[in-house]
Amino acid sequence: MSKLLTVNELCTSFFTKFGEVKAVDHVSFELDKGEVLAIVGESGSGKSVTSMSIMGLVAKGGKIISGEIIFEDEDLAKKSEKELSKIRGKEIAMIFQDPMTCLNPVFTIGNQMEEVLKIHQKQLSKKERHAKMVEMLEKVGLANPLERLKQYPHELSGGMRQRIMIAMSLLCNPKLLIADEPTTALDVTIQAQIVDLMRDLKDEFNTAIILITHDLGVVAGIADKVAVMYAGEIVEEAKVDDLYYHPLHPYTWGLLKALPRLDMKENELRPIPGSTPDLLLERKGCPFFDRCEYAMECCKEHRPDKFVKENGHSVKCWRYHEDFKEVE
Amino acid sequence: MFKYILKRIALSIVIVFVIATITFFLCHAIPGGPFDREKPLNPTILENLNKKYNLDKPLGEQYIDYMVDVAKLDLGPSYYYTNQTVNDFIERCFPVSFLLGVCAMLVAVVLGIPAGIISALKQNGWQDNILKILTTILVSLPNFVIASGLMYILGYKLELLPVALWGTPQQMIMPVLALSAYPLSYITKMMKSSMLEVMSSDYIRTARSKGVSKFMVTYKHALKNAILPVITVMGPMFAGIITGSLVVEKIFAIPGLGQQFTEAIFNRDYTMIMGLTIFYSILLISSILIVDIVYAIVDPRIKLGKEKVE
Ligand SMILES: Nc1ncnc2c1ncn2[C@@H]1O[C@H](COP(=O)(O)OP(=O)(O)OP(=O)(O)O)[C@@H](O)[C@H]1O
Ligand SMILES: [Mg+2]
Secondary structure: OOOOEEEEEEEEEEEEOOEEEEEEEEEEEEEOOOOEEEEEOOOOOOHHHHHHHHHOOOOOOEEEEEEEEEEOOEEHHHOOHHHHHHHEOOOEEEEOOOHHHHOOOOOOHHHHHHHHHHHHOOOOOHHHHHHHHHHHHHHOOOOOHHHHHHOOHHHOOHHHHHHHHHHHHHOOOOOEEEEEOOOOOOOHHHHHHHHHHHHHHHHHHOOEEEEEEOOHHHHHHHOOEEEEEEOOEEEEEEEHHHHHHOOOOHHHHHHHHOOOOOOOOHHHOOOOOOOOOOOOOOOOOOOOHHHOOOOOHHHHHOOOOOEEOOOOOEEOOHHHOOOOOOOO | OHHHHHHHHHHHHHHHHHHHHHHHHHHHHOOOOOOOOOOOOOHHHHHHHHHHOOOOOOHHHHHHHHHHHHHOOOOOEOOOOOOOEHHHHHHHHHHHHHHHHHHHHHHHHHHHHHHHHHHHHOOOOHHHHHHHHHHHHHHHOOHHHHHHHHHHHHHHHOOOOOOOOOOOHHHHHHHHHHHHHHHHHHHHHHHHHHHHHHHOOHHHHHHHHOOOOHHHHHHHHHHHHHHHHHHHHHHHHHHHHHHOOHHHHHHOOOOOHHHHHHHHHHOOOHHHHHHHHHHHHHHHHHHHHHHHHHHHHHOOOOOOOOOOOO
């Protein structure tokens, strides 16, 4: 069976007055139907640009330079704006980080939700549209759906708005949902509720999800696979358990150490020293070279290849080259 | 909302009352009287005149009389034109100024909003560059310069339009253009920056990700948000056009209220000065109130009488 989504060597750059910013650099991954892929990484690592590239909505000044985005056997990177707008919201839907600003303040919830159905499901009558919206709002756990439809975004809390965003994104039963940090802007308790909700809905609708986050804690609860992004590249990808219990890349080690745990003492949290490289500069070696405790001579000059283990666990680091031997 | 509007109207009345008081005492603090001429009048005539207009009474009494009249919407007789009241002048001249102002405002809004949208959508394109140059020139030229320029080119050189007076549509074109130049450029610039800001907002990205077409995103989602700040400036702007039309009225010899106002000052026609000041302040206050009401209708986040949520 072919994959739902195959991203192949995707490169997206922004052309600024200072030069080319390689925000996404030869990124590849695959996704099956109903599968959840989490993309984690620091701020600025290119997670959002990857997802906007899939949507065909890269911001002004940015462009997909090369690579393929095969969704249901068709290359989205080659599609026209018109063809893409038929896929957006219907086959691939998206929710965003800040629910406070993601809904249009001057239209009612009902108006904004109905718009999706009016665009993609023209055969529905007004009554059917209404019924569908109410049903969806109930599914995401909102009380008084009839009243909600008449309300404006400012009359609702952040958690409620994110539920509405989720309801709106699932109206057309999309095959893929891209959630770009859906919980980052919310309170911790609400975060957990939203993650639970997404997991339940995924099981019910069999929607594949790309979940973008920089919170490894959120990942464990919902994802099947995890990709770790660093400076525009995916440096490691594995099943959730493999990544947590057998992380391979030194950057992932750092990420996991930086994760707070209950049994930790106060000053045990260890942030990764240094900062992400300047994407404007031409890189020769490994992007993590400057910050890596284990860096070797070859890492400076040569970009690491991708090494894949039998269980599918892949990593871009010279430590996994067959000639590598740890020296005591 | 209804209650709030009533409250605002009551407050407006108080403000008008205060303005009337200030103007009254300022006018009486200026040295010289309304009947001072180059050649002094015969003292008996002056005495009779003062008696006729109640100017011989103590100031406090005059003030109370005047305020009572104002409350009855009677702005008193003109001191300069015999047998004519200030109300007569307003009735005769204001419609002219109002028509001129409304036309100028319409031109500014009808051209300025689309121009601002085009400028934003084609940012740094040739359309935007042309508009940038035009609006910068028009904003920095005073309207009497524009009026004279128009008169010289369209009226004198090309002989396309009549250079003065008021009545026919042809006579209206030049004054309206001269008066609308500044507000037009202002609205264009404002609409552009507002549109640019809205187009990069999160909810526009959401709309695009739902599959809404570029056209609908611009004209449904963005426009209604982008126009809000423009609406807020429209009230003061309209009042500014009306009160600021005096120079243009003078240049084109238009028998409007602005011209009347300037003359009243030269003629030391105190009741006229006071009356027109009060009239203009009522105009300004009501246009701001109307804009606030329109704003509350367009923006659901504004509930009149309550604090803005968030
Ligand atoms: N509109 C833009 N113009 C120029 N550069 C951009 C633009 N948008 C993103 N970039 C660059 O692309 C890189 C990746 O940005 P991206 O938004 O994908 O990061 P992210 O991983 O989503 O970070 P965050 O966790 O903060 O959301 C950034 O380093 C940024 O400099
Ligand atoms: Mg992001």
